[in-house]
Amino acid sequence: MNVFISRVIPGIALELLQDAGYRVTQFTERRNMTRQELIQACKHNDALLSVGHEHLDKEFLEACSHLKVIALFSVGFDKVDVATATRLGIPVGNTPGVLSAATADTAFLLMLAVSRKAFHLHKKILRGQWNYYDPVANLGIELAGKTLGILGLGKIGYEMAKRCRGAYDMKVIYHNRKPNPTAEAELNATYVSFEELLSQSDVISVHTALTPDTKGLFNSSAFDKMRPNAIFINTARGGIHDEEALREALESGKIWGAGLDVTNPEPMAADNPLLQMPNTAILPHIGSATVESREAMARLAAENIIAGLQGKPLPSPVNPEVIVKNG
Ligand code: DGY
Numbered sequence: 001m002n003v004f005i006s007r008v009i010p011g012i013a014l015e016l017l018q019d020a021g022y023r024v025t026q027f028t029e030r031r032n033m034t035r036q037e038l039i040q041a042c043k044h045n046d047a048l049l050s051v052g053h054e055h056l057d058k059e060f061l062e063a064c065s066h067l068k069v070i071a072l073f074s075v076g077f078d079k080v081d082v083a084t085a086t087r088l089g090i091p092v093g094n095t096p097g098v099l100s101a102a103t104a105d106t107a108f109l110l111m112l113a114v115s116r117k118a119f120h121l122h123k124k125i126l127r128g129q130w131n132y133y134d135p136v137a138n139l140g141i142e143l144a145g146k147t148l149g150i151l152g153l154g155k156i157g158y159e160m161a162k163r164c165r166g167a168y169d170m171k172v173i174y175h176n177r178k179p180n181p182t183a184e185a186e187l188n189a190t191y192v193s194f195e196e197l198l199s200q201s202d203v204i205s206v207h208t209a210l211t212p213d214t215k216g217l218f219n220s221s222a223f224d225k226m227r228p229n230a231i232f233i234n235t236a237r238g239g240i241h242d243e244e245a246l247r248e249a250l251e252s253g254k255i256w257g258a259g260l261d262v263t264n265p266e267p268m269a270a271d272n273p274l275l276q277m278p279n280t281a282i283l284p285h286i287g288s289a290t291v292e293s294r295e296a297m298a299r300l301a302a303e304n305i306i307a308g309l310q311g312k313p314l315p316s317p318v319n320p321e322v323i324v325k326n327g
Pocket of ligand 1: 073074075076077099236287288
């Protein structure tokens with residue numbers, strides 16, 4: 001059987017798939033595949049390892065309904081029409097868990113960078129503006145004992161909360177679809193309403209999935225309710241915040257600053273005004289970009305493909321209700 005990988009990923013995936021007896025083709029050009037190219041490529045393959053958040057919507061899935069399994073090289077599956085995949089009997093797998101620590105590190109890095117205006121001050125040095133020692137300039141704010149509000153306290157949110165407890169003894173509050181008893185027991189986290197999360201947090205870190213319910217959730221009305229010293233961190237999906245509302249909140253001093261690893265659209269345009277603001281820190285969606293995490297993601301994605309092609313349940317299924325096409 002044949003497997004198609006839509007972008008170059010760590011070699012362990014190829015090794016595992018080839019060792020399992022599959023013929024693997026990889027798209028090696030350094031650009032996004034077009035929709036038609038992806039459909040064409042899938043026509044000659046039994047499984048797709050999809051990298052880079054391709055839109056696997058109804059049109060794509062119906063054109064490729066012969067696929068026996070789709071493995072995503074991501075934990076997020078907001079670009080996949082899971083209901084259609086399920087209806088067509090295509091199991092879809094993702095890569096949760098293995099990237100939680102790296103993504104939480106990114107959120108923590110952004111929080112600290114924003115609190116101390118690190119990206120802005122670095123740019124000042126590059127512009128030749130490190131002139132003399134000014135005791136009342138370049139001041140940041142400290143995080144010790146502050147309140148961390150997590151939106152979406154799952155695996156990544158838990159790791160972020162753990163870091164903030166350990167480093168700064170921050171109080172943890174959270175809002176979720178359902179309570180997280182483990183985090184409550186281990187991190188002394190307190191469940192609050194979304195409104196309380198907005199009004200009580202000194203740092204809000206977003207770790208929820210992009211869904212119709214969370215799309216644009218951080219709009220001007222949400223930023224209005226936040227504290228003037230609040231730091232907004234988003235390492236989940238850019239669609240969860242309204243960029244215009246965020247810029248206005250930053251400009252008017254409604255909040256202290258924002259750290260983003262995700263934007264809408266991605267890539268962010270180089271002339272986006274958010275990049276030049278003194279109170280932002282922006283990274284190019286590198287949450288899981290460590291050697292260790294990317295290798296583990298490649299391994300798990302390959303294991304999802306192998307299980308699907310062998311007619312077994314995927315180790316990490318998005319739609320476990322689909323038994324397996326090949327079973
Ligand atoms: C994910 O896994 O969903 C991350 O955003 C990396 O793409």
